[in-house]
Amino acid sequence: MTILLSVTGFQPTEWLNALQERAPRRAVILEPNSANDASVDYAIVWKQKPGVLAGLPNLKAIFSIGAGVDHILRDPHLPDVPIVRIVADDLTARMSEYVVWRVLDHFRRGMAYRAQQAAGLWHDRVQPAAHEMTVGIMGLGELGRDAAQKLGVLGFNIVGWSRTEKTVAGVESFYGASGLDPFLARTDILVVLLPITPETHGILDTGLFSRLKHRTPIGGPVLINAGRGGLQVESAILKALDDETLMEASLDVFETEPLPASSRLWKHPRVFVTPHAAATSNAQALVPQILAQIDAFERGEELQHLVDRQAGY
Structure with a gap:
C-alpha cells in the first residue's frame, strides 16, 4: 500500500516524516515511480503538479492538505476518484x-x-x-x-x-x-x-x-x-x-x-x-485524521467530508 505525497509551494518534510512515523507499514513517496504507477493507492496533495494523478490506475482517493480543494480541481487531468477535504x-x-x-x-x-x-x-x-x-x-x-x-x-x-x-x-x-x-x-x-x-x-x-x-x-x-x-x-x-x-x-x-x-x-x-497564514495545516494534527479515514475506508466504511465536484467544495 503506497501513499503519494504530492505538494508544491512548500517543503514537504514535516508531512513526509509524520506519515512515515504514523504509517510505518505503508510506503510514502514524493513522486510516482513511473508514468503509470500501479502501486499508489492514495494521494495526499497540495497544489499537485497537473497530470501527476492521472497516471495512477489504482488510485482510490485524494486527500487535500488544506480546507480548500480548488487547487485540486484546477487539474484538467484529474481522475474520477473521491476527493476528501480536511475538516479538523x-x-x-x-x-x-x-x-x-x-x-x-x-x-x-x-x-x-x-x-x-x-x-x-x-x-x-x-x-x-x-x-x-x-x-x-x-x-x-x-x-x-x-x-x-x-x-x-x-x-x-x-x-x-x-x-x-x-x-x-x-x-x-x-x-x-x-x-x-x-x-x-x-x-x-x-x-x-x-x-x-x-x-x-x-x-x-x-x-x-x-x-x-x-x-x-x-x-x-x-x-x-x-x-x-x-x-x-x-x-x-x-x-x-x-x-x-x-x-x-x-x-x-x-x-x-x-x-x-x-x-x-x-x-x-x-x-x-498576512501571508496565507490564517489557518496553516499542521501535519502532526492532520495526518492521524487522514490515516484514520484511509483505515476506515479499507474496512469498508464510507469516506467522510467528500467534495461535490459540481459545487466546487
Whole structure:
C-alpha cells in the first residue's frame, strides 16, 4: 500500500516524516515511480503538479492538505476518484483565532492607535460596545459556524450568508442571490470564508462593497478575507479604501500568491496583510485524521467530508 505525497509551494518534510512515523507499514513517496504507477493507492496533495494523478490506475482517493480543494480541481487531468477535504478541530480553531483577532483589532481601532503611536499622538477614540456591532460572515461551513459561535460569545451580533439555506444557532442567516443585499445592509465587519467556485470568483468587487453599510459604529465597514484570493478583486478593494467605501481591510489571501512586491496593498495604511497564514495545516494534527479515514475506508466504511465536484467544495 503506497501513499503519494504530492505538494508544491512548500517543503514537504514535516508531512513526509509524520506519515512515515504514523504509517510505518505503508510506503510514502514524493513522486510516482513511473508514468503509470500501479502501486499508489492514495494521494495526499497540495497544489499537485497537473497530470501527476492521472497516471495512477489504482488510485482510490485524494486527500487535500488544506480546507480548500480548488487547487485540486484546477487539474484538467484529474481522475474520477473521491476527493476528501480536511475538516479538523485544529484547522477550525486556527481559523477562528484569526477571525476573532482581526475582528477585535478592527473593532478596538488597532490600526488607528498604531498610527497614533508612531506619530506620538495621545487621542482617545470613541469605542462602541460589541453588542452595537454586527459581524457578517460569508460562508457558513465548518469554519464559518465556529467563528460565528466564538464571536457571539464576545457579544457581537452575527449575521451569515451562504449559497443555500442553513440554520446556525445564534446567527441570523441569509442565503442565495435574494439574501445577499439584506445581509450586506446589516453588516459592519464583513468576514469572508467562502470556497472558490465559478459563482464566487471575484464576488468581492465594487458592486458588493457599495451595498455594505455606509456608516457603522466604528466609522465605516471593514473587510476581512481569509477564504480564497480568487474571491477578491484587489483593484476594487483599493478603490473602495481610497474613496472610503471601506474603512479598513485585513487580507490573508490574494489573487497572486506570494503577493507581488509591487502591490499597493503592502504599504496601504489601512490594510493588514498576512501571508496565507490564517489557518496553516499542521501535519502532526492532520495526518492521524487522514490515516484514520484511509483505515476506515479499507474496512469498508464510507469516506467522510467528500467534495461535490459540481459545487466546487
